[in-house]
Amino acid sequence: MRVHPDQLIPGCIVMRDVMGKTNRPIVTKNTVIKPVHITVLHKFLVDEVEVGQKLSNGSSFLPEKSNNQPQEISAVHETEQPPFTEQYLQAVQAYKKMFHQWKAGFAINMPGVREVIVPLIEQAPKHKNEIYSLHHFTSKDDYFYHHGIAVALLSAIIADQLNYSKGEVIQVGIAGFLSDCGMAKIDEGLLSKRGSLTSYEYEEIKKHPTYSYRMVENIPALKNEVRLAVLQHHERLDGSGYPLGISQDKLHTYGKIIAVSDLYHAMTSERVYRSKQSPFKVLEELLHQQFGKFDPTITQTLVQSMTSLSSGMKIRLTNNQLAEIVFIESKYPTRPMIRLQHNDEIIHLKFHREIYIEEIIS
Template identity: 55%
Template structure:
């Protein structure tokens, strides 16, 4: 009931997106609904749909690349709608993203090749989808339950939705940002949080992850310069995922880097800023080479992995294809793995 003592939405109303938006604005978390839809079909609650129907649909024909490219295309539409002032439609997002997350968590092969998809002109859209994939993959490897790693993935996807509130001239600027422009961009976690705070389908942890994904353990992050004791674990997972994809992608003002070179830099830079357990878990699972893995090195040599030291997972021993010579990359610091080729 509203303050006028009249119902906000009368009984027997067929719920549409507008009604759901109204309920969310009145901070109504849930309502009792009929056991049947307006077309007479039985109503199946959302969680059962996610576990049964969507999962069954995902068994089939769409490849990972198909699912990924569809998600980027849809995200671009959603972002345009948010720029125009539309609210976030979480169910539409789940229907597109959850099957992709389910496919992505199965293998690090998908994750390690994400940087090939992104383009500098459409980086913003690829970054959100790829960060969602990386974050859910990492969350699962940290043994979070299915519901949690899906929430982490959704939070990573929506962590930059507040960019829709930033002046497009700044957002898509070709050159470096001025200090004032960068200060405006640094407000996007607050904008993102405001856009999701009344969505009941997102957990408290997911919302904190969105708000805090640019904070750092030592207080050097933004927008609040929070320190470790105030940061939710979801924000730490998204922070690592966000940084990794940003560094491996081509952007308007920065060239992309090899995933394995980025992982090395993360190993060096993790202390004091990023959660050690999260970074270590990510590196361990991203460098889980098997003997015989074919790789391309930064000097364009091709080879195969023959031995990995656990203490230096990004620098295994490699047998070169051209002359069968075995080199240990830890002794050749100017050479690194460019990518896995087989």
């Protein structure tokens, strides 16, 4: 739908770049609107913005009538949000309700869990690019609810790319969905704390995989490998993880998949104590700085799936410039040669380490 900036509220999702008089967007596609964006749009005298029919928290957006333009312009136009994205946001709302039920002491309702996540998992292989961009919708306040759904879908995508059967893909996705359910047992003040955690507080947070396991261990409908994945998703190959500090051959593959998905979404999302990072920067960290901690086959699978780039693709860089891919060198899948849109200059990102690809736009 297209609305006047007066009608925007925090949480609206921008569905198309808002362009000004330069080659750089004023507000980019997938931005979750904050008060500062509304101020900027007014200063640039923008007349309309295309946004989705759902807010980032999954609730419906019903714009009020604007006094700044005729009703026929401010009215809702049926530019529908992609169905998969809408289902994702609805699932975030459902996860939020479940999370508060778990916090109140309710047991996990597996039929309810399957009803929420399995339909999305089944569609996941056809919506890879959308799933890799879900971090755009995550806000500081709703991070945990987005995280539960996003980790489930990312894990399912990786399992599918590893040629798991459909049944196994669903099991991996369910394990991802349940991996952080134990966060409901952590003091809420720690989850929303701004600033660094003390060593004691961090030790409390590190208990959540154990809490998650306790919540799922007696559910008859769950397979043992799902329970293990829930317990082990913060373990690392070198034994540096938690809660048990186990390593290598004692780790189940499902847990290794969720470990990669969990870190990817956490690092690319806006959180209370940290701003989001470029997905391609995170991929490079997984390949290099985190080497030895994560299963290399799983890491490479995510990287290869996300960097299925080709010449001619349009991309946005972390400096907000638009560019087109010219050539991809196999040794540097995250750093292709590109042509900048605003001046046709060709640069190779492997020589510009301060710049990363922010997202693929076509």
